[in-house]
Structure formats: C-alpha cells, structure tokens
Amino acid sequence: MKNIKHRIFPFLTVAAMFIGCKVAAAPQSGQFYKTQMHKGTITVADIRRDHGPARMISTAFQGLINQQTAECYLYLADHHVRQLADTKRPFEVLPLAEGRDPGLRSLFKAYADRVQNIYIWSPEEDWSWNMAVMLSAQHRGLPLTEELYASLTAEIPWKGHVERLYGRWASKRDAYEWAMKTIQPACHPNILFSLGLRSDWLGNPWTLYDYAVASRGFAFWLDDADEAERSIIEEICQKGDFRPGAIVMGYAKSGDDLLYVTNRYNIGYVVSDYYANGSFWCSYPNKSFKQRPGRAIKAENGKIYVSVVFSDGDNVQFDQNALYGIWTDDKDRGAFPVGTTFCAGMQELNPFLMEWYYKHMSANDELMAGPSGYQFIYGRDYSEEGYEKWLEENRKWLASAGFKTGCFWHTSYGTERFYRYVETAGLEGVFNGDDDVILDCHKGVIVMNQGDHLVAEGDLYNNLAHRQGQLDPARPHFLNVYPTAASYGYHGVARLKREAERLEKDFPGRFVFLLPKDNAATARKYYEQHPEHIPWKNKLQNK
16 A cells, blocks of 8 residues: 555645646626725624524624625634634624623624614514515614514614514515515615525524625525415516626525526526625635646556545535635545535635635645536526626636636536537536536547535445446546535545545556546546547447
C-alpha cells in the first residue's frame, strides 16, 4: 500500500492548482439583491436560545434593519459565530436578558425605533405569515404573533401602527390575489421566494426571511402539486413578467419539482431555505475566481478512471452549513480528489464565503457547478423563448465562478437543448444526471453520466467492484460517482479514502481516482485519439 498515493491520489501539490490558470473573468451581477456594506461595528443578536417562532421573526427583523446597510448579524447556530469571526470585522453582541426569547427581545430593544408598523399574523392561517412578511418589507414593519406583540411591547415602549391580518381574507386564494394587486407591483423584479410555515416551523424554522424582507421579493407558500394552488403560483409568475435570470429562492412543498412550474416563466431555482444572514453577506463586493483547467494523464488499457462529485452545493444553505462543516472539520480533506458542487451565484450573493472556499482548497479539491449550471433548472422545461438567453448568462456566470465542470439534469441527451447546453456552457466536462447517456465527447466536451448516488460507507466499493467486472479490460474506462453531502458527507473524504484503499487491495491497479476536470481531460484526450471507442457512438451505431 505504500504506492497508493501515486496510484489513486494524484496531483497532491498545491502549486499544481494554479498551473495554467488564466486571469479571472469579471464578476457577474444582477441576479441577487445587494445591500451596502456597513463601515462601523456590526451589531450581533444571539438568538440560539430563542424558541422557533421568535427565531423566525428575528430573521425577518434583521432583514428590515439591513434593508439598506448591512449592520446586523444573527447567531442562529455555532458555525455562524465562526463565520463572522472569519471576517475579522469589529462586532458587538447585544446583551441578553433572562427569560424567554432573549435574542429577539435584545434585538427589539436595540431597534424598536426602526419599526413603524406591526403586522400580527396567526399560525392557523399560514398565508397571514407571508402577507405579514411582505408588508413588513414594504412598510418598515415587523411580523408578530399576538403573544409576542404583547410581550415585546409590555417590556419596551413602542408607538406605531398595528394591523391584524388574520381573519382578513376568506381564503388563501383571496389573500394571494390581494397581494398580487397591492404588494407585487412594488416587489423586487427578479426574485421570488417559496417559503412559509412548513410542518417543522415551530422547532426548526427557516432562516431565509431576512433576505426576503431586505430584497422585498414576493413570498408565497403554495403547493404546486395541488392544482388550485399551482394556478396561484402561475398567476404570480405571469404577473411578474420575469426575464431569463430571474430566480425563486427558498424551497417548495414539492421539493425540486417547483421547477415544472417556474421554468416555463423564465424563473430558475436557488434552493436556500436554511441560508442565514443573507442580508449581511450580500453586502460584500462581487468577486470572480479561477481554477486551473483539467489536466490529462495517459489512459491505460484495463484501468478505470473515476471522479467523485459531492452533491447539493447548488443549494446555498449547503454551502453555508453542511459543506462548510465538511471543509472545516474533515481532517482527511485534501488526501483524496473530490469535486464539490457550489453555487456560481455566490460570487454576488455571498462573495466572502465563496472566497473562503477558494482559500481553503487543496490541490485535490475542485469547485464545480451543480445542476444545472448557474441556476437550478430542468432544461427540458425552461421557456422556449428564454432558453438561449439563459444559456448566454450561464456561460458568463460559470466562467467568472472559475468552474470547469458541472452537472446537468432532466434534458434528454441527443436533443437540441442538451447539445446547446454542452456547446455554450464553456465547461470541459458535463455530468448528466439522467440515465440516457453512457459517455460521449461532443465538440471537445466530455459528457459523462453523473453516476450512482452514494449514501453510506460501502456504496463506493460495492458500486465500482460490481461495475468493473462488466467493463472490457482491453480498454480504459471513465466513470463518475455522486455521494450526497446530506448522508455520505460528514467525514466523507475519510470514507472515500478507506473505500478506495479497499478497492486497491482487492483489484490492484484497476482504479485511478481523478478530479472531475482531470477525468474529463483524460477522457477527451483518449477519445480524440480513439473516436471509435466512444461508448455513445458505438451505442448509436449498434441501433
């Protein structure tokens, strides 16, 4: 096992990361709302001890405070403390009182004079929360329950307008129709939010509300799988008259499948339900980045070249939370080549965090695009008239993010839409999330199946041990696998390393692990020399 590093873990020197790098492209802008950076001491409210509704309301309050200048930061979890400390900026934590919800109480005491209106909502009418959030964004308000309104104003004198929203509309549809007429015309022209009182909101409320309030985006909580509620979403999308590059943030009752509705109206997805302090981090100046291109090694007959792509980085809350934890705590990171998906839009939404990742990269790390590029879309469902414009924006955002490879989902290989993506994205390799392609080299771009999801230790070994017996030993082969950060992820590099060592022991010299861009470069070089061996071409010829 002494030679295992040379055999399956190549490119371990940091200097190799920068060989062949060009000057970074200019950073992109215009996708996200930006606040101004505060020049003084940051005010911090620690809401980790507050109960769920108070934490949720504190995030909305933070958005109001930061609507123009990002002066307020929240501690919602321990790693948020580390992330603020990383900035080296001066900050002061508000003193906490004894008793229930000390974080919200400290925030209200410090900033009650910023609140002109209080909008009281009821959990029994979940849409009243969304109405309260949007009205607060437009009219310097704070969304409170009756209980929290009574407790806050009893402790801290406050004079202003109070409006009770529950019981005001006969139905959810009535509420949203009213909002489309009275609120949506003044909302952000590029951003929608799918967020609200999910079933776990009392114990684990979402944290994106500060950005929803700061940006004044239209916020709905509707089920696109329900025909009646889907029609409301469609009306919201139609009324907004969104252009390619528009986004919906948060998450949906149907999960990813909100794309079936929004893509037809030029709206991509930026999954972000538990993304926190967005109104603070967006104040940092946009920044672009670069990575070296893929580097080919000689492909030898009988060997299987494998790349690993960690999932979910297109979800910005994974970038800020789970992936941040993996990169911080996994002591084995750097000892095994791994591609990590990341949101290209972070160059505008959170340039500081994106820069943190680039500063902490090893030579065995690659940051790359998740599905399906700079936004999450289903290529097959995106509007016909907007797709080419989306492709144009996609290329620019991926270039300035420094990405060389990316994933693409739900656009059947062989269709014009798939070819256009491959031809225009500016990537060296595209990993297809569907099962309709083995491997191809299209106009110099490697198209490879994204591969099976790995969810537990043992999956890598079992997957590759099984597949190697089906592959012709007279040729080299190129594969990718896709561990999910949510399940396989923590200490995932250590797991991958153990499984790779087990494969090496049982199948000596059979597997070579490469970064995704290096796997793509190696495959491209081989298939340019041996086009007759391209699996997809052979598949077509055999039909």
